[in-house]
Amino acid sequence: MNSPEDVKKLDKDGLLQLCDEIRSYLIECCSANPGHLGASLGTVELCVALHYVFNAPKDKIVFDVGHQAYAHKIITGRREAFRKNRMAGGISGFPKMSESPYDSFGVGHASTSISAALGMAVAAQYRGIEEQVVAVIGDGAMTGGLAYEGLLNAGSLRTNILIVLNDNQMSIDKSTTSMHSYLVKLTTGKRYNRIKENVWTKLGHTVFRRWIQTRVKNLKRVLFNTNETATLFDSLGIRYFGPINGNDIEQLVFALRRLKDITGPKILHIVTVKGKGYKPAEDSQTVWHAPGYFDPTTGELHPHDHRGRCRYQDVFGETLLDLARANANIVGITPAMLAGCGMSIMQQQMPERVFDVGIEELHAVTFSCGLASQGLLPYCNIYSSFMQRGFDGVIHDAAVQNLKVVFCLDRGGLVGEDGATHQGAFDMAMFRPIPNLVIASPLNEHELRDMLFSAAMPEWKTPIIRYPRGYGEGVEWKGTEFNAIPAGKARKLSEGRGVALLSIGPIGNKGAEAVSRLRTEGFEVMHYDMRFLKPIDEEAIADAVGNASIIVTLEDGALLGGLHSSVSEYVAERSIDCEVIGLGIPDKFIEQATQEEQYSACGFNTEDIYKVLASALKK
C-alpha cells in the first residue's frame, strides 16, 4: 500500500482488510511512539473511502485539526515514515503541505478546513479546473467560530464543496456546546435509528457480496431525504445529508460517490467512534486521545518515569481549586481543555463554577470579561498557541476596559512533538505591546502557585501567566503557603560581575544550572529570574548593567519582541555601553522534535547557555 492508486484497485473485501491492517499498524506504531491515536482510529474507514472515491492529489482533501489524518498519511506513501511520526527528522503529526502533495493544506489548530477548502474550490472554479474539494471536520472543531464563518461564506458563494462532519461527540473531553446537543438530536432521531437498525447493522458486512447496486433504494432514502430536524445547515445554504455510520466503509463509499455529483455546498454527517476497533481506546476516549506509550496487546498505559515530578497543568489545577475554595468569586473557564489544562480538578469538586465553552478561544476570553465585569474573578486557561485566536479579545474586551481576568497560558514556549503549529512562541511578544497587561512567567511549580495567588492583587491589572507544557522542576508545591509576589518584581538568584543572565520562566532553571557549573569553575555570574516581562523590573536591569558589560537574556519564546527586546530597549534608550546577547526562539518556525531537542535547536539548552556565558566571561 504505497499510494491511493493501490487503494482503488481493491475490492470490497480488500477495503475491509485494508482498514483492519491500518488499524493494527496505527496501534502498533503509536504504542511505541506516542501520538493522537483515538481520533485516527475513528477515521480509518473515512480516510480509505476518501482515497477510494476521490482522486487525490488532484482532488483536495482538507483535514481539520489533523489529529485524525494518520490513515491518510499511511495511504499516501508515508507508511514507513509513520514510524517516525512526530519525531525530529520524521514526519509531522499533522497534514503539512511541504511534506506531501496529498496534504493539500497544513493544519494543527481547529476549524480552518471549511474556509481553506472553500478558497481552493473557488480558485478551481475561477481557473476552470474540474476538481473535488472535501473538508473533513470534527464535531468539536465545528463549534469554532471560524467554521461558522466558513459555512456562511460557502452558503453564499454556492461553490462545489463537500464538508464531511465527523461526529464522535467528543473534542478531547466531551463536547459541551449546543452544537453537540443538536447533533445528538440528529443522530438519535427515530428515523436515523430505524434505518440504522434495519438497513445497516443487520446487513452488516455480509452484503459486500451483493455490493452497492442492490441497495440503492434504501440508501437513497438515507441520503436524500434529509432528517426533518436537520435544517440548521440547510438554513445556511449548505445541503445536509446523513447521518450515516462513518465506520462502515460501504456506507461511506456509497455516500461519497453519490455526493460527488451534487453541485453546491453540502455536508455529509457521519457518526464515528473515537478509538474505534481498539477496546481500551473506545472505553476511555479522553485518556486515549493521546495516550503516550502503551502495551498494544493489553492496552496497559506505560507512563514515562518523571522522577515524581508533577506537570505544570497539575499545579495549575490543584492551585486553582485551592484558590477557589478560599474565594467564592473565582470561576474557571476553558475552551475544551478541561483535562489538558488541569481544570478538571476544580470541575470535579465544583462543577457549577467551571465553564468548558468548547473550542471557542475568543468566546472564552470575551465571556470571561463579561463575568469579570460583574465582579467575578475568572481564571481563563488557554494554550499559548491557541490564544492567538483570542488575541483581539484580550485587547478589546479585557485590556481596553481594565477588566480583571487572569489569563493562564499553558503550553507557553516550545512544546515538542506537536511542532510548528503548536509552539507557544509568540505569546510574550504579542502581548507585551498591549497596555494594562501584567505578563508573568514562573520559575517553577512553587512560583506558579504563588503567581496564581498573587494575580488577584489590584496591581496585577489584567494578568497573563504563561508556563510551559510538561513536567516541572520537582520542587515542593503541594499545599504550600501562598506568598504574594509584587507585580513587576524580579528575584536575584545569584550575584556576580562582568556577565549577567536575565531569564524569564522555567527555562531559567537551565540558566541556573549553567551558572552553577561556572561557579564550580570559579566564575560568578549574576542571575535574575525576571519573573515579569511586563512591567519589567528596571531596577534589576540597572543592577545587571551596573555590574556587567555583557547581559545574556534567556527566554523560551520568540526573541523578537520579548525579554531580549525589552532589555535592549532599556540599554539603547540610555546609551549604556553594554552588549545584550539574546537566547530564545529564533525567527523561524520550529518543527516537531522533543522539547529538549528543540531547546538545543534554538541554542538554549543548558550546555548552550553555559557556552554563551563562558565565552562572554572570557571577553
Place this chain on the structure above:
Amino acid sequence: MNSPEDVKKLDKDGLLQLCDEIRSYLIECCSANPGHLGASLGTVELCVALHYVFNAPKDKIVFDVGHQAYAHKIITGRREAFRKNRMAGGISGFPKMSESPYDSFGVGHASTSISAALGMAVAAQYRGIEEQVVAVIGDGAMTGGLAYEGLLNAGSLRTNILIVLNDNQMSIDKSTTSMHSYLVKLTTGKRYNRIKENVWTKLGHTVFRRWIQTRVKNLKRVLFNTNETATLFDSLGIRYFGPINGNDIEQLVFALRRLKDITGPKILHIVTVKGKGYKPAEDSQTVWHAPGYFDPTTGELHPHDHRGRCRYQDVFGETLLDLARANANIVGITPAMLAGCGMSIMQQQMPERVFDVGIEELHAVTFSCGLASQGLLPYCNIYSSFMQRGFDGVIHDAAVQNLKVVFCLDRGGLVGEDGATHQGAFDMAMFRPIPNLVIASPLNEHELRDMLFSAAMPEWKTPIIRYPRGYGEGVEWKGTEFNAIPAGKARKLSEGRGVALLSIGPIGNKGAEAVSRLRTEGFEVMHYDMRFLKPIDEEAIADAVGNASIIVTLEDGALLGGLHSSVSEYVAERSIDCEVIGLGIPDKFIEQATQEEQYSACGFNTEDIYKVLASALKK
C-alpha cells in the same frame, strides 16, 4: 430627558414624541460633528423601548459594535455631552464602561455582545442577583464567528439572556453571507408579511389610544408561534421570536415586556431601517453609515477640503484594479469593508474576482490562504485593528505554510475619532515576531502603489503592507509607472551627522518636515525612510550608527515591539555606543480625538519631532 427614569414616565404619545426629538437631535448634532448616523437613526425606537421596559443600569444592555447606541447615550444623561461625541475631551462614539454605568460593556469591534452578555447573566445567576441581560446585535455582526460561539455556549448553559437581533440587512455595505439570505427568508415569509400588513401597518400609530391590551391576541401569535422556517436559532438552543418591526415603538415595548418573563436564552428578531426617518440616509445607506459633515435640511454632504489629496484607500483601490488587469491571478478579499478599503473600485469592474466575505476577519485570512494554495494571488484587505481577529490565521495558515497572500492593513496607526478600540497601534509589533512575513509601510501614495506592485515578487514572502486612515500627502500617483522595491530596502531621504532619524510609514513625512526645518537652521540630520520593519535594513542602521551617536526612531505604532525595538536590538546586540530615542505610540490606549491631536498626545507631531531632533543635536 436626563435619565431612563424620565423615559419610564412617558405615555405612548410621549414615547413617540421622544423618538422624534432624539432623531432630530441626532441629525442636528451629527451634521455639525460627524459620526455614525445611519445605524443610530435606525435604533432610536429600540433604545427608547429598552430603557422603557428594562431597568438599566441594574439590568444590563450590551451593545454590539456600538455604532447604534447614540440614542442610548442621549437617554442616559449624555444629551449635552453628545455634542462633543467622538471629540477630544468629549464622549466616545461607542459604549464605554468608564464613561457611564449605563454602558455595561465597552465595544467597538463586532460580535462580542452575546459572549459578554452571557458572562454577565451567568455571573448574576451565580450570585443570585435578579437582573435582565440584553444583547443588541446587528445582522452584520451576527455573521462573525464570535457571535456563533456565544450562541452555542448560551444554548448550552440555558441562562436567561435576551438577544435582540437588529436586522437592517446591512453591515456597512450590503450584507453578503448566507446568514443574510436566511434572514431575508424569515422576513419575506408569507406569514410575517401577512401579519405585518394586517396587524401592524394598518393599525399604525393610531392604536396607541387603545394601547397594548387590546392587541394581545394578535401579538401573541406573532411572538409565540415562531416562523416555521426559523429553526436555525432554535436548533442551537436559542428560542426564536419575531420578526417584528423594530421601528415601531409599540411592537417593541410589547415584545420586550413579554420576553422578560420567558426564561432561558432567546432571540428577538427585529427589522429596522438604517437611516430611518431621514430620507437621504434611508436612500443611500452605505454613504450615510458615517456621512461626515452635511446640511441637515437638504442632506447635502459637505466634504472637507483636502486640497486635492486622495485617501490611501483610494490609492489601494485604484492600484489593485490596475494590478488585477495585468495579472489574472489577482483576486481581492475584504471582510465587509468593500467601500471603506477601496476594493469597491475593483468590484465594480470585475465583480467575479472580488470576495466580500462579511464581518469575518479570520475567515477572510484563511479563505485567502486557500485561494493562494491553488496559485492565485489574493490581496486581502483588513483594517489594522480588526486584523487582531485574523492574527492566528496569518500565523497558522499563511506564515507557517509560506503561502503568499498580500495582507493590506488599512487604518494602521492612530485613527482619530473612533478612539481606543480602533487604533491600528499593534499591527507592526504583533507581526514582527512571526517568521516568513515581510512587513512594509509606504511613505506616501506613490510608494504604496509601488509596494502593492512589488509584493508579488518572490522575495516578498508573505507580505503585510500597512498604511494609515485618511488622506495622503498629495504626491502624484495615479497611473504612475510601477517601480520594484526590493524587500527590506530602506531609502535615504537626507544626509547628516550626529543625529539620525529612522522612520517607517507616512509619519516619516512629518519627520522630513522637521529635518527640513532644521536644515534651514543649519543642521543636517540623516533621515532614512526604513520602508520595512521586516526584514529590517541593517545596512541603513549601520550607516546611521556610523554617522550619528543619537538615533531617533519614528513610527505611528506601538513603541514596544516595533521599529524602536528593532533598532534597539541592533544597537544592544553590537554594544554600539549610541542612544536610541523612540517616538511612537506609548504604552497606553489612546482615546478619541482628531488624528493630529492624537499625534501630539503621543509626542510625534512635526513640532515634537523637531524638538526631539533639535535637543539631540545639542547634546
